[in-house]
Amino acid sequence: MFFDQAKIYIRSGNGGDGMISFRREKHVPYGGPDGGDGGDGGDIIFAGNRHLNSLMRFNRQAHFKAEHGTHGSKQNRSGKRGETLRIEVPSGTVIRDAETGAVLADITSEDQEITVLQGGKGGRGNSHFASSVNQAPRIAERGEPGAELWVTLELKLIADVGIVGVPNAGKSTLLSVISGASPKIANYPFTTLQPNLGVVELDDFETFVVADIPGLIEGAASGVGLGHDFLRHVERTRVLIHLLDGSASEPLVDWAMINQELAMYDIAMEERPQLVVLNKMDLPDAVAWEPLIEEEIKKAGYPFMSISAATGQNVRQMLYRVRQMLDEAPPAKTRHDDEIAVIRAANDEGFTIEREGADWRVRGKQIERVAAMTYFEFDATLVRFQKILESMGISKALEEAGVQVGDIVHIGEEELEWGE
Numbered sequence: 001m002f003f004d005q006a007k008i009y010i011r012s013g014n015g016g017d018g019m020i021s022f023r024r025e026k027h028v029p030y031g032g033p034d035g036g037d038g039g040d041g042g043d044i045i046f047a048g049n050r051h052l053n054s055l056m057r058f059n060r061q062a063h064f065k066a067e068h069g070t071h072g073s074k075q076n077r078s079g080k081r082g083e084t085l086r087i088e089v090p091s092g093t094v095i096r097d098a099e100t101g102a103v104l105a106d107i108t109s110e111d112q113e114i115t116v117l118q119g120g121k122g123g124r125g126n127s128h129f130a131s132s133v134n135q136a137p138r139i140a141e142r143g144e145p146g147a148e149l150w151v152t153l154e155l156k157l158i159a160d161v162g163i164v165g166v167p168n169a170g171k172s173t174l175l176s177v178i179s180g181a182s183p184k185i186a187n188y189p190f191t192t193l194q195p196n197l198g199v200v201e202l203d204d205f206e207t208f209v210v211a212d213i214p215g216l217i218e219g220a221a222s223g224v225g226l227g228h229d230f231l232r233h234v235e236r237t238r239v240l241i242h243l244l245d246g247s248a249s250e251p252l253v254d255w256a257m258i259n260q261e262l263a264m265y266d267i268a269m270e271e272r273p274q275l276v277v278l279n280k281m282d283l284p285d286a287v288a289w290e291p292l293i294e295e296e297i298k299k300a301g302y303p304f305m306s307i308s309a310a311t312g313q314n315v316r317q318m319l320y321r322v323r324q325m326l327d328e329a330p331p332a333k334t335r336h337d338d339e340i341a342v343i344r345a346a347n348d349e350g351f352t353i354e355r356e357g358a359d360w361r362v363r364g365k366q367i368e369r370v371a372a373m374t375y376f377e378f379d380a381t382l383v384r385f386q387k388i389l390e391s392m393g394i395s396k397a398l399e400e401a402g403v404q405v406g407d408i409v410h411i412g413e414e415e416l417e418w419g420e
Contacts, residue, residue: 004054004055004154004155004156004233005055005152005153005154005155006055006058006059006062006152006153007062007098007150007151007152007153008058008061008062008063008064008150008151008153009062009063009064009148009149009150010044010064010065010085010087010116010117010148010149010150010151011044011063011064011065011066011117011146011147011148011149012041012042012043012044012066012085012117012118012119012120012146012147012148013040013041013042013043013065013066013067013068013069013082013083013119013120013146014041014068014069014082014119014120014143014144014145014146015038015039015040015041015068015069015119015120015121015122015123015142015143015144015145015146016037016038016039016040016041016068016069016070016071016072016079016080016082016122016123016143017038017071017072017079017122017123017140017141017142017143018035018036018037018038018071018072018122018123018124018125018126018128018140018141018142018143019035019036019037019038019071019072019073019074019125019126019140020033020035020125020126020138020139020140021033021034021035021036021073021074021075021125021126022034022136023075032127032130032135032136033125033126033127033129033130033135033136033137034074034075034076034125034127035072035074035076035125035126035127035140036072036073036074036075036076036077036078036079036125036127037072037078037079037122037123037124037125037128038069038070038071038072038078038079038122038123038124038125038141038142038143039069039070039071039072039078039079039080039081039082039122040069040081040082040119040120040121040122041066041067041068041069041081041082041119041120041121041122041143041144041146042066042067042068042069042081042082042083042084042085042119042146043066043084043085043115043117043118043119044064044066044084044085044087044115044116044117045084045085045086045087045113045114045115045116046087046088046089046093046095046105046107046113046114046116047086047087047088047089047107047112047113047114048088048089048090048091048093048107048108048109048110048111048112048113049088049089049090049091049110050090050091050110052088052089052090053090053197054090054155055089055090055093055153055155058153064085064087065085066082066083066084066085066117066119066146067082067083067084067085068082068143068146069081069082069119069120069122069143070082071143072122072123072125072140076125076127078122078125079122081119081122082119084119086113089107089153089155090107090155091107091108091109091110091112091158092107092108092155092156092157092158092236093106093107093153093154093155093156094106094107094153094154094155094156095107095114095116095151095152095153095154096151096152096154097149097150097151098149098150098151098152099150104116104151108158116149116151117146117147117148117149118147119146120143120144120145120146120147121143121144122143122144123140123141123142123143123144124140124141125140126138126139126140156233156235156236157197157211157233157236158209158236159197159209159210159211159233159236159237160208160209160210160237160238160239160326161200161208161209161210161211161237161238161239161240161241161322161326162210162211162213162233162234162237162239162240162241163175163210163211163212163213163240163241163243164213164234164240164241164242164243164258164262165242165243165244165245165254165258166245166248166254166257166258167214168245169243169244169245169248169254169279170243170245170279170280170309170310171212171213171214171243172196172212173309173310174212174241174243174279174307174309174315175196175198175210175212176198177309177312177315178198178200178210178315178319179198179199179200179201179210196211196212197209197210197211197212198210198211198212200319202319202320202323206323208322208323208326210241211233211237213233213234234262234265234266234269234272235266237272238272238273238326238329238330239272239273239274239275239322239325239326239329240272240273240274240275241274241275241277241318241322242255242258242259242274242275242276242277242302243277243279244276244277244278244279244293245279245280246278246279246280246281246283246285246286246287246289246290246306247280247283247285247286250378251278251289251293252292252293252296252375252378253378253381255276255297256374256375256378256381257381257384259375260370260374260381260384263369263370263372264366264369264370270369270372273325273328273329274302275302275303275304275305275318275321275322275325276297276302276303276304276305277304277305277306277307277318278290278293278294278304278305278306278307279306279307279308279309280308280309280310281306281307281308281313281314282308282310282311282313286306286308290306294306303321303325305317305318305321350364350365351363351364351367351392351394351397352364353394353397353398353401356410358407358408359407359408359409359410360398360401360403360407360408360409360410360418361409361410361411362394362398362409362410362411364392364394366392367388367389367392367394367411367412368411368412369412370385370388371385371411371412371413371414372412372413372414374414376414376416398418403418404418405418405419405420406418
């Protein structure tokens with residue numbers, strides 16, 4: 001089973017105690033202090049490991065403690081430092097404070113190591129406290145306690161390209177065709193249960209990593225179904241292949257709905273390069289859809305291609321187009337690349353309502369973003385947009401402000417006529 005979230009307890013080691021001791025040699029009856037220092041406690045370090053692709057081990061073990069430093073001893077012998085605990089996680093793991101949600105570390109490569117908790121300092125022995133007025137100090141320091149913390153681990157697959165689309169669009173089939181991955185392929189009524197990674201090899205040994213992101217359903221960005229569990233894996237991708245099911249009754253509606261979910265989840269998804277691909281061209285329905293879909297997709301400003309993952313038709317040409325888009329795409333930004341305050345502002349669900357002459361103006365970062373990504377010519381996305389207005393309390397607020405049937409309501413660049 002694929003695990004991409006975990007909550008664990010970590011504790012760094014305590015520092016060892018400093019020693020109170022005096023020299024007791026046969027010919028030195030009044031020897032000075034010789035108490036050694038305690039050893040420092042072990043740190044907690046998180047390290048990337050490319051051979052790991054799941055957080056499964058943390059489902060079985062939830063407590064991790066570094067070793068304590070040992071105490072100092074006579075003859076100024078210092079205690080041994082506690083062994084640092086190195087916790088290996090898959091590349092793409094974000095570590096957060098479980099209580100505050102603050103990002104403590106973001107492991108993005110296999111050679112990356114980040115110290116999350118430092119061990120306690122060892123206490124000083126009494127030899128450090130000798131002075132001209134106190135040549136036999138009976139004082140030393142206890143070791144500093146280690147730190148403890150509950151943290152959450154969140155795995156976000158690191159892939160160059162993410163394949164998104166509704167369930168049964170053919171994402172797993174496409175991944176198996178273009179790479180060596182062997183995902184389970186079936187006509188699932190909901191979605192595959194976990195993302196799969198594959199490496200695509202092109203000419204001259206060029207490679208890039210592709211992730212099959214499980215099928216998204218309406219409401220995924222709000223956590224419906226397994227929405228958030230899967231959407232996080234889209235964040236690190238640089239290019240999206242938006243696969244459309246050519247055998248579906250309304251592929252354009254599916255495309256609009258998935259884009260709406262991506263925009264609801266993360267504002268950065270709006271700017272992510274996206275190649276829209278109509279799949280199943282070996283079927284008559286897909287062939288019939290192709291002219292209309294190509295026209296609408298290009299009109300919206302997206303590149304378009306049509307393929308058959310099952311027969312391999314046009315798949316190689318699609319990969320070259322993806323490679324070109326990767327070469328032109330900037331590095332992907334995740335939501336925690338910026339300051340937390342910026343993140344909160346980007347996800348602000350607040351709104352205001354104002355009169356603009358005879359019209360109304362609704363302002364709010366999230367609702368304006370959703371409006372910009374909603375295709376109002378489709379009934380399904382229009383109805384869903386109305387539900388979003390209701391769930392955010394905007395419909396009620398407009399009615400209380402006095403909006404009437406037939407009034408014009410502006411949200412971002414959109415101009416809507418208020419209905420019953």
